[in-house]
Amino acid sequence: MKKLIIIIAILAIVFTGCAKNENASMDNKGKPLVYASFYPLYFLAHEIGGDNIELKTIIPHGVEPHDYEPSINQLKDLSEARVLIYNGANFESWIDKIVGSVVDEEIAINASQYCNLIVEDGVTDPHLWLDPENMIRIGKVIKDRFIELDPNNKESYEENYETLKNRLELLDKRYYEELRDKKMDTIIVSHNAFGYMAKRYGFKQIPVAGISPDQEPSPRTIADIIDLAKDKNYEYIFLESMASPKTVETIAEETNLKTLVLNPIEGLTEEEMERGKDYISIMEENLENLKEALVK
Numbered sequence: 001m002k003k004l005i006i007i008i009a010i011l012a013i014v015f016t017g018c019a020k021n022e023n024a025s026m027d028n029k030g031k032p033l034v035y036a037s038f039y040p041l042y043f044l045a046h047e048i049g050g051d052n053i054e055l056k057t058i059i060p061h062g063v064e065p066h067d068y069e070p071s072i073n074q075l076k077d078l079s080e081a082r083v084l085i086y087n088g089a090n091f092e093s094w095i096d097k098i099v100g101s102v103v104d105e106e107i108a109i110n111a112s113q114y115c116n117l118i119v120e121d122g123v124t125d126p127h128l129w130l131d132p133e134n135m136i137r138i139g140k141v142i143k144d145r146f147i148e149l150d151p152n153n154k155e156s157y158e159e160n161y162e163t164l165k166n167r168l169e170l171l172d173k174r175y176y177e178e179l180r181d182k183k184m185d186t187i188i189v190s191h192n193a194f195g196y197m198a199k200r201y202g203f204k205q206i207p208v209a210g211i212s213p214d215q216e217p218s219p220r221t222i223a224d225i226i227d228l229a230k231d232k233n234y235e236y237i238f239l240e241s242m243a244s245p246k247t248v249e250t251i252a253e254e255t256n257l258k259t260l261v262l263n264p265i266e267g268l269t270e271e272e273m274e275r276g277k278d279y280i281s282i283m284e285e286n287l288e289n290l291k292e293a294l295v296k
């Protein structure tokens with residue numbers, strides 16, 4: 001972190017002055033440069049901005065985001081951004097060092113400011129994107145900001161936002177309807193990522209690891225989960241696509257639980273991108289697997 005602070009201090013000196021230059025902040029086709037810190041926000045900006053913006057992500061696709069730190073080249077590039085969208089809610093440990101120095105505060109959108117947040121034991125749960133209503137709210141803020149920045153394409157931003165909002169509302173409706181007749185009310189998951197989803201659709205999660213997947217559980221926690229799984233006749237334990245603690249597999253073996261994937265959509269792998277997957281399609285896959293564990 002110390003190294004990062006020094007780099008930022010240098011960049012702040014080098015780039016102050018040119019960051020406000022109109023030419024520096026448009027790409028060569030005159031499109032505004034937009035940065036999203038990680039995939040779900042990238043998805044929103046992509047759907048709303050379409051071809052009217054030049055869009056980049058700070059946390060590369062396929063990289064587990066909880067402990068990511070941006071490189072010096074990324075910071076240089078970030079100083080050219082016209083909009084920076086980030087999660088806030090303690091997700092990007094590096095963001096406070098960037099907003100107000102590498103990028104102006106006025107260009108930054110702190111998504112968590114527009115969401116209903118879950119606070120547990122004094123810690124804000126950052127996984128707010130797993131509630132489609134939060135995605136709609138953040139999307140509206142992004143849409144308004146794009147219009148302010150680029151009023152010539154107002155109609156396109158409005159239209160794209162409406163389409164996106166409809167897709168997210170439909171997704172939300174499907175979750176409500178298809179999880180309504182639950183036979184189980186609790187799932188065992190790999191890390192504490194599904195609080196927002198669980199709250200919205202009325203079930204509980206028992207996480208193996210903490211808020212970040214690398215917060216490995218204590219032997220006591222593992223033993224407790226094994227006991228519980230045996231007691232309640234759980235049939236499944238949920239794995240992630242990008243990062244699952246080894247202990248999930250240990251628990252599965254120990255208890256004869258079958259594994260299913262519940263993707264926290266913290267990032268898409270290159271392969272998922274190439275196959276045309278996005279936030280909505282992964283949420284739909286998640287719903288199918290949730291139904292397997294909760295409804296069937």
Ligand SMILES: [Zn+2]
Nearest residue numbers: 193211212213
């Ligand atoms: Zn997480």
